[in-house]
Amino acid sequence: MEVVIVADAKAGGELIAETMAQLLRRKPDALLGVATGSTPLPIYQALAAKVRNGAVDVSRARIAQLDEYVGLPADHPESYHSVLRREVLEPLGIGMDAFLGPDGAAEDVQGACEAYDRELAEAGGVDLQLLGIGTDGHIGFNEPCSSLVSRTRIKTLTEQTRADNARFFDGDVDQVPHHVITQGIGTILEARHLVLLATGENKADAIAATVEGPVAAVCPASALQLHPHATVVVDEAAASKLKFADYFRRTYASKPEWQGL
Numbered sequence: 001m002e003v004v005i006v007a008d009a010k011a012g013g014e015l016i017a018e019t020m021a022q023l024l025r026r027k028p029d030a031l032l033g034v035a036t037g038s039t040p041l042p043i044y045q046a047l048a049a050k051v052r053n054g055a056v057d058v059s060r061a062r063i064a065q066l067d068e069y070v071g072l073p074a075d076h077p078e079s080y081h082s083v084l085r086r087e088v089l090e091p092l093g094i095g096m097d098a099f100l101g102p103d104g105a106a107e108d109v110q111g112a113c114e115a116y117d118r119e120l121a122e123a124g125g126v127d128l129q130l131l132g133i134g135t136d137g138h139i140g141f142n143e144p145c146s147s148l149v150s151r152t153r154i155k156t157l158t159e160q161t162r163a164d165n166a167r168f169f170d171g172d173v174d175q176v177p178h179h180v181i182t183q184g185i186g187t188i189l190e191a192r193h194l195v196l197l198a199t200g201e202n203k204a205d206a207i208a209a210t211v212e213g214p215v216a217a218v219c220p221a222s223a224l225q226l227h228p229h230a231t232v233v234v235d236e237a238a239a240s241k242l243k244f245a246d247y248f249r250r251t252y253a254s255k256p257e258w259q260g261l
């Protein structure tokens, strides 16, 4: 995988937004897989700025969801459906008819998961999948010990993830659902390009395990090592436990610009 160390979250957001813009210039109806959480917000802000100043046209772009809480109605303000509408689709001016996501309120959860995997395949697959990483190494909501070949399915959140996400529920961990639907690791690995952004010291251990540890279900993000085109963008703090940091810096500094990410 390629590791790019950037100065801060804003620089990471700008770099990834430019990569998405380049993809959309090549393929205007690209299917963009998006992630929730605090980390990707600078990406969405930078991409929205490019839309506003005419640097990229997203009128034919399609957006796919990575994961969703089970049991929250779609119109709950913290359902990822609502979060993505607020943070991605509306700022980019993309309508909900171009949005693909699983139904977190479905009675038949397993059926909804299988339907979503089919929907992604029928849409031609995800061109670029954005990923955050949990402090426990999760991608999407694939918690530690998730099968590395898993498909979209229901998962139970760890208490650490529920505590990490309580800030979106008035700091009340009891309001954070226990169950989620998440694209499986096998599903995620089918996207053509994986781009993971991590910022802050609290992600340094998870990033070291992802990049330099063994491929192991205990660190789900380590599955990125199995993907032919995976890019990990980290700020200095998230990179602080990488043994090969200097090598990654030198490699990126000497990369020809035309190659992009």
Ligand code: PGA
Residues within 6 Å of the ligand: 036, 037, 038, 039, 040, 131, 132, 133, 134, 135, 138, 139, 140
């Ligand atoms: P964060 O979440 O960006 O809010 O830290 C990342 C994740 O849980 O995937």
